Amino acid sequence: MGSLLSYFKNIIFGFWNLLVGLSVTTKYFLSMKTNTQQYPEEKLPLPVRSRSMIKLIYDGEKDQFNCVACMMCAKACPNSCIKLEGVRGADGKRRVTTFKLDFSTCIFCGYCVEACGFDALTFVAEEYENSVYKRGSLLQDEQAMKWVRPAHLAPKPEEEVKAEAASTAKAGV
Numbered sequence: 497m498g499s500l501l502s503y504f505k506n507i508i509f510g511f512w513n514l515l516v517g518l519s520v521t522t523k524y525f526l527s528m529k530t531n532t533q534q535y536p537e538e539k540l541p542l543p544v545r546s547r548s549m550i551k552l553i554y555d556g557e558k559d560q561f562n563c564v565a566c567m568m569c570a571k572a573c574p575n576s577c578i579k580l581e582g583v584r585g586a587d588g589k590r591r592v593t594t595f596k597l598d599f600s601t602c603i604f605c606g607y608c609v610e611a612c613g614f615d616a617l618t619f620v621a622e623e624y625e626n627s628v629y630k631r632g633s634l635l636q637d638e639q640a641m642k643w644v645r646p647a648h649l650a651p652k653p654e655e656e657v658k659a660e661a662a663s664t665a666k667a668g669v
């Protein structure tokens with residue numbers, strides 16, 4: 497008797513689950529609301545901090561890369577993806593001459609970006625279409641990695657950053 501009862505209970509439970517599933521399907525079907533993105537015609541904006549592509553920041557006003565060829569990024573890279581060279585200019589400052597990053601072995605750990613103390617490397621969220629047909633195309637040089645920061649992403653002035661830090665410290669946060 498007990499097994500007969502559980503047999504019918506299972507049938508009713510299964511039927512109930514079927515109804516719940518169908519109600520969800522019907523709800524979304526009738527609402528005609530779709531969450532499907534028609535990629536590549538439609539592109540989702542990624543969060544600003546997405547690790548999409550690494551770029552070498554170019555200062556358009558000074559007409560030069562911010563990189564001073566200090567080698568810190570190359571030393572920080574666990575996969576030795578970065579190779580670069582630099583020279584000392586007439587002003588006594590070092591400037592990068594060649595910068596190569598092999599994205600075929602890069603694991604996007606971000607160590608290079610963190611190691612750079614000269615605001616010369618950054619992840620750029622919107623550049624995520626990085627597929628290529630040939631592995632060799634993933635070896636990029638300074639021209640391929642060149643990126644001019646748009647005005648709306650400009651870093652805050654140092655005084656503003658200091659003032660914010662001071663007010664945070666004062667508030668005891």
Ligand code: SF4
Pocket residue numbers: 572573574575576577578597601602603604605606607608609
């Ligand atoms: S993200 Fe990581 S693996 Fe890629 S170049 Fe930078 S340090 Fe190397």
Ligand code: SF4
Pocket residue numbers: 562563564565566567568569570580592611612613614615616617
């Ligand atoms: S750490 Fe920054 S400044 Fe130094 S070599 Fe790398 S990109 Fe250039």
